Amino acid sequence: MVSAPTLHVVTTELAVGSFAMAGIAFLLAGLGSHGWLGMKRHLQLADHVAHFALAFGLLALPFAIMTGIQSSPGEGLDHPLLINKMLLGSSAFGLAIGVLLARRAHGPDIWTRHLGRRWQALGGMAAVGMVLLTASLGGTYARGESLLSWLPFSFDTVPLMPLWFSTALLIVALVNIGLVRKQPSP
């Protein structure tokens, strides 16, 4: 029988490895789409690798979250770091899905748009950065240290919104997604 902490290590490495690869590929795709550093000839490869690795990372992430909850020493959300980890993780998840949906909607042409290519590269890298920051919070929670401890962010306070505001925001976001998806791509 494999224990939850061991499985968490395996699934986390799978997810973080995929996201790290996606982050590098988004960087290369961003450079390639601008024709910088002679990267243009690798744009198609970087584009495919970035989005595939991001999608694979998203598939692996729920397993990392589930095993992480099972191996957590506490009960429930009893620490500010855990709440911030959840909020940051869901934001990263949303941004990554947004990046993938945008790529699916616009196809490879997304790298031909003046602003679109920038948003796609920056969005992909930001999603990856947020996932890695989320993962590092696990190290901070379990061991009091992480590779990203040097960053000037404190996660000791929780920016929790009122329930009504979160609900309203959720509804607005869902309506917005529905409208954006309904409109034909220009």
Next chain:
Amino acid sequence: MKRISLMLVVLTLLLAPSLGSANPNGVGSGTFDAQCGGACHGDADMNRSSTASVVVNAPSVAYEGLLTSVSVTVSDIETTSTGLLGFFLLSDLSGAGDTPADAGWTILSNSEGGSENYVEAVIASGQTEHTVHWTLRAPSVGTATLHASIHHGSEDGSEAPFFGASTSPATIDVREVPEDLPRLASDFEPPVRRDIGEATTITLTTEHVDQVAVEWKVSGGEVNTATVSTSGDNAWEFALPASLQPVQLEWRAHLEGEGPDQTTPWFQLQSEEPSWSVDETSAYVQSMAMLFVFIAAFLSLQRQSTTTAKDFDAFDSDEHEEVA
């Protein structure tokens, strides 16, 4: 030249993890084999011998399935940069499958406020001795042994993995429980933690007990007597006073009945600051809201950006190298 550069990059990447693989802030309490608790400390090729001495103290006799107390005392403690000292209670020193649970013991509590075989204590600078107590349920009849080991870092912060172990194990003769032995019920589990400012009422369930007396003390302090009242058949109730700061309170019960009188081991009750709490529904809904807001925001952003004209043939040629 390119190969050499590539080789240097690969070598750097391979060597980088070994430079930062130690855990100077510890790994936290847990149920660990000696090796898993800190492989560098347990690896004979990497570790260094601690000068501290480790002694396991345990009663020579225990009864099968009943509670007993074991302590590990470390003296001549070396000062370390973080003050962290890891204590293992082990059933052998093989390095794998050596937790007390592997030999049939059940740990109910330890004096650091947990129920694991590995605990990390913070040792103040200049402190040379520290003791950790465990309360365990004895395994099946036979001769049982318990060992202890420690690991820690160094004073200069070099993260050298020091390791030490007890020179001789504690040997415990585990016997069958006499029929009429006054004892705690087999399903009784003493509380381990409580919040500061909260008095604790404990219901003690017993077998073959006619009378109970309870003593309590703050660790290292004066022994007091608690008032015990009956609470039904084979059940006794007593209250322990609230504490005003994080402190460890210990209590034990004297059990009298037809058989020989028994005294339980000292049970530790750690009082801590009330745990942090949050409205979990709000947190979950906000989490969902954040997820969909980021999807909506990014899709909207990209849709807006598509209104600008194409100005770059992405995959086709290298003709447009310089854009925008």
